[in-house]
Amino acid sequence: MADDRAVPPRGPQDFEKVLDQSSTEAASFEMRDTSPLAKFHHFLHANPTAAPVVVLILSCLVFGVIANNFFSAFNLSLIIQQVTIIGILGAAQTLVILTAGIDLSVAAIMVLSYMVMGRLAVQGDVPAILAVVIGLGVGLACGLFNGSLATRARLVPIAVAVLSWVFLLGLDLPLIYVVPIGMIAGLAIGWLNFGPALELRLPPFIVTLGAWSIFFALNLWYSESETVRSQDIDATAPLLKIFGLRVELLGAQFTLGSFLMVGIFIVLWYALNWTAWGRAVYAVGDDREAAELSGIRTDRVLLSVYGAAGFLCALGGWAAIGRVGSASPQSFYEGNLDAITAVVIGGTSLFGGRGAIFGTLFGALIVGVFRSGLKLGGVDVLWQTFAVGLLIIVAVAMDQWIRRVSA
């Protein structure tokens, strides 16, 4: 036995001796790729907004040549007006997609929120400003509902919302008050953060697919499938249409809604790039487990993201009343897909953790430019849709290629 107890080696093993003669650059961080394509690849990888900007500029140039009126101030400001709502929905969608999730209910949240604003202000005799605040609260509540199902769901707020609907309907209170009061009550109770919670962590795709139907049904129930008419809004609550007001700037007309959209993008850009919350959003989407181990409370981050998305959808709803003029429960049926399209064309990865908020603005503008340019060029609507479909596929292919930079 004694022979076995030889003094164990301290220090490098025999087979490692040759390491002394080998290159010492193992731990250096040199760049190996130097071909122009590889450099371009790295550039796109490091600057996710670069690709959509290039595409936007190129498509503007092409359509400027093809279609005569493309570069008129009128047409350009029209494009911006047309992308306002989709841009805001896309901004909300970008937040969710950055966390490797998806929110299929953005358009439904928006429609429900603006129906609440419109009906309360016009038919419910609620001061317009209060109706707007309640509508924003409804959007926030919807977003938090999605977020809680994707993380841990507190049961008390949902129960409070449903029970107050039942109770208030039993008191014969009109529906237009019942639905928002119940949701706001749930939201307020949720703030207190107590009661049992279910660790559901359901996949966002399925949760928001279900939520889409739920919110859509709520919306039909609430609105009784009736549109709040434009002239009624003008008469009783002009505040609802404030984002439809136009201002003259550099010979073009811009709606206040366009400024709202740009403002939202600037605020989100700041939050994503200059705050710890923003880093956490990227980290959660990149690798949720790693983020958790790094000390990020991933459930909280996700909940805040879905809540913020719901709130932004409601803001978009306010702008939508201004844009459309009326508040119709049947509008924006394709809003979800258009918003996802803007995000994907804007270079944000559907797998999470990669992308930039301004990419979505450029993505929405690219779609707007394509539709406008093809229309001015006399191309049929179906080919406009065809072109947008192609754009999406090219954008996803680009994303896959860009992600391979580390390989």
Place this chain on the structure above:
Amino acid sequence: MSLKPVMTGRGLTKRYGRVTAMDSADFDLFPGEVLAIIGDNGAGKSTLVKALCGAVQIDEGEIRLDGEEIRFASPMEARDAGIETVYQNLALSPALSIADNMFLGREIHKEGIAGSVFKMLDKKKMRDFARDKLTELGLMTVQSITQAVETLSGGQRQGVAVARAAAFATKFVIMDEPTAALGVKESRRVLELIQDVKARGMPIVLISHNMPHVFEVADRIHIHRLSRRHAVIRPQDFSMSDAVAIMTGAMDPPAEMALPEGAVLN
């Protein structure tokens, strides 16, 4: 002079349903040492380590940090107490930069209103700090501190994770299989890093299956067997085959546990 343990665990027990993953296990870590933990698969060493770093909550037993009894509800709390862990999967966010990763979950805000109201990050301060820490550990051949972690090699990523742990730990660092996924040369680099971190007086808990690496850097070896501490040996007194024999039950453990010189257990 008496050397008191940084962390002790007594009677640590953890059950998962009917399975007892850890059965009244003990643990001692002393200042300035590298303590290796070895054990067969299923011996319960990862449960022990998770209990130390707050990822698992023990059912029974007590953990003391610098003599004070503590209980961690989450890895966050252990981290706030000064215990940093380098996880086997590194817990880095590939798309974020080196600097962002080092400060993930503990960002520095700007001073004044920009920081307090607008929560603005002090990116420059964080970059400078990250660069300093990597330079201290001789890793600053990094081309750019803003480079995404996914563009680094496995060893470089390990370097970033170790630098992060060493930079923020005030009590000790836990390293889970730091050389498991690395080549010969990069493993050597990480072993040197462990020595560097130890040289600053920072105790290290090293979990590894690699006997040569364990015997090279460890001051004491904690052998885990059948859900509890089976023996603690000094690498000078035993051979690698002895360690494996004790670990697998082929050899009886030594009667006495090895302690650092001048150590006192209370």
